[in-house]
Amino acid sequence: MMKETLKISLAQYDIEWENPQLNLEFLDELLENHNSDLIVLPEMFTTGFSMNSKSISEPPFGSTYEWMKSIAERDNCAICGSIPTQVGEDFLNRFYFVTPDATTTYDKKHLFGYGKETQAYTAGNEIVNVEFRGWKFRLIVCYDLRFPVWCRNTDAYDALICVASWPIVRIEPWKALLKARAIENMAYTIGVNRLGTDDYDLKYDGNSKVFDPIGNENQLNSKKKFLIQTEISLETVKKYREHFRFLNDRDEFNLI
Template identity: 30%
Template sequence: MKVAAIQMVSGISIERNLAQAHELLDQARHAGAELAVLPEYFCFMGERDADKLLIAETPGLGTVQDFLADTARELKLWIVGGTVPLATDDPQHAANASLVYDPAGRCVARYDKIHLFRFHDGRQGYDEAAVLKAGDQPVAFTLTDRSGVAWRVGLSVCYDLRFPELYRQLAADVLLVPAAFTHVTGQAHWEVLLRARAIENQAYVIASAQGGVHENGRHTWGQSMVVDPWGVVLAQQATGPGVVIAEIDRARLLDVRQRLPALQHRRL
């Protein structure tokens, strides 16, 4: 099955972001992809973190969710809408939700980011929990490709990548990591963490990133990539908008797991 990791440099205009996302998804479709994964905050990177609350949609209703459903139906693609801010029962906090749409345009899975990023370097700090409500449930879904092969696909978002226990619980064949890694942390840790998650779970990893300098001044790392179960980077893009295409193969997955049955050797 061909898959696509979509890289963007999203700005403050939802309309422009959705237009670019559609163009990139169409490129993925023309390249033969069956599954396309958009990056975290593909629809909006506001001037302030609290701006997420202004555009948070009611679950099941809204411009961004309609776009994902309509585009999946139009292009006959499985689309993972990186993340979308969704309203919660607390008006001061939104969910950072990854939404999965099948080729019929149905929303078949929702994962709310569990691990919220926080840092302080002694001079300045950032805390996602100031405006986001953390999820508490790992989520995986089954994707049956055009050849009839069923894949267990595990969902995660950005900072989740630093918590390997989540991926163990997902027990998936394919792990998705839509992200907006900062340039500093991405340069140091992005690729090594992605390859580690692929190797230790003997799974494919599709990592779709924000990659560039945004209108709000934020600088994201990029390097969207697809990694195979042996930790080999199959394809990647450094910075700027683009589509990373790779083939994932059930025979390759099973071969790695049979030759080195580490998942069967777990004791803890």
């Protein structure tokens, strides 16, 4: 089913530390009657950005994934966010994009060494795009946003989704980078961040944002206290790309 306009819901909330059950109970209530095509949740949305990877990681397609699948099927929508996942000996910060018919995963490439993520998790190495209702999305997680080559658009996507745990102390770069990635790639950027304070005493104030392909910030509407909504338009992407044609002048490169 092709949709020129997608209604998206961004969930920004205070994540209960390492407590998937409480977080999923909260989300069950928050997502009642959301009436959207796409739900975007923060990075590690059931645990917080914890480095206790051995104790919090789930198997691939575990219980949190099953919850996501149930929401997608019940509401005929897509839902996405990252879950700490164990695959063999490796612990991954894995982004799940779940629809009623399919699931796509992306493993965070750029691990945040400053926060000791490199000691607790294994980096992914593949760029991942996914299609949903006629839209092409690029999936990234938090620190990936700082790396423009990794996020570079070669006509492969219409919107970039970044799920994050980005603290207040660095919130200005968050906003600037989301806007920059939109402008340089002529694509929407959708950035979802959490609220509250985690067990490392890092404070978060949300600032979830959506920017259009020339860097204009979308108006966000609050459906509920912790759920904000907006719409993105494929016609807007096409209009700006046909008018400006900046992507035609991009430099060619290969990732090694």
